[in-house]
Amino acid sequence: MLKARQLSFHFSPSLPLLQDVSLTLRAGQWLGLSGDSGAGKSTLGKLLAGYLAPQTGDVILDGEALPTCGVQPVQWLPQSPELAVNPRWRVGKILREAWTPSDAQCQAFGVQPSWISRFPQSLSGGELQRVCVLRALAPEVRFLVADEISTMLDPITQLELWQALKREAEQRQLGVLVISHDSALLERLCPQRLHLSEGQLKPW
Numbered sequence: 209m210l211k212a213r214q215l216s217f218h219f220s221p222s223l224p225l226l227q228d229v230s231l232t233l234r235a236g237q238w239l240g241l242s243g244d245s246g247a248g249k250s251t252l253g254k255l256l257a258g259y260l261a262p263q264t265g266d267v268i269l270d271g272e273a274l275p276t277c278g279v280q281p282v283q284w285l286p287q288s289p290e291l292a293v294n295p296r297w298r299v300g301k302i303l304r305e306a307w308t309p310s311d312a313q314c315q316a317f318g319v320q321p322s323w324i325s326r327f328p329q330s331l332s333g334g335e336l337q338r339v340c341v342l343r344a345l346a347p348e349v350r351f352l353v354a355d356e357i358s359t360m361l362d363p364i365t366q367l368e369l370w371q372a373l374k375r376e377a378e379q380r381q382l383g384v385l386v387i388s389h390d391s392a393l394l395e396r397l398c399p400q401r402l403h404l405s406e407g408q409l410k411p412w
């Protein structure tokens with residue numbers, strides 16, 4: 209179980225962003241998170257994945273602090289995959305950075321064998337996003353923060369990505385926090401939804 213306990217966070221003391229935010233994400237749960245632009249959704253996602261440290265409160269996984277080395281069991285997947293890869297690495301090296309997905313997994317996520325020897329700049333944003341999502345699914349991973357991951361995909365590719373992720377999450381009982389402005393998408397994917405507004409979470 210992943211828990212955020214009374215997190216407060218600001219980039220500047222005069223501009224508090226999150227105040228006393230608590231949430232629980234269970235194994236196998238799909239939880240939706242909406243909120244206005246700039247409300248702090250990505251910041252909360254980064255706090256949950258250990259990319260940022262809160263000023264007060266903490267994030268615990270099964271009662272313990274997140275590990276500081278090795279494969280992170282909570283993976284934050286950002287909207288812009290091109291910012292999350294080393295442009296000097298070929299796609300094969302990027303994909304296998306933490307683990308080696310099977311051919312069947314590559315196929316399920318629509319990752320084509322012909323991409324392996326290419327550089328990431330030569331893939332479309334949607335193609336690279338699929339590589340990054342699959343890269344994040346190492347066996348040690350237990351929770352995902354999917355931060356607007358399908359925004360740049362066409363409707364069919366979007367559907368295929370979520371179907372592949374649903375299947376993988378169900379098999380492994382991954383907990384997934386889906387961050388999106390698309391309320392129809394959140395309603396479809398997530399039985400429980402939260403809304404972030406003025407630094408606080410409310411059921412939605």
Ligand SMILES: Nc1ncnc2c1ncn2[C@@H]1O[C@H](COP(=O)(O)OP(=O)(O)OP(=O)(O)O)[C@@H](O)[C@H]1O
Nearest residue numbers: 219220225243244245246247248249250251252389
């Ligand atoms: N590194 C940073 N330094 C200073 N301010 C930052 C930093 N990162 C984000 N912010 C600010 O914090 C606020 C929250 O940003 P965040 O990206 O978490 O919002 P969001 O809810 O995800 O927005 P969107 O829906 O537009 O992606 C914004 O006002 C943003 O400008």
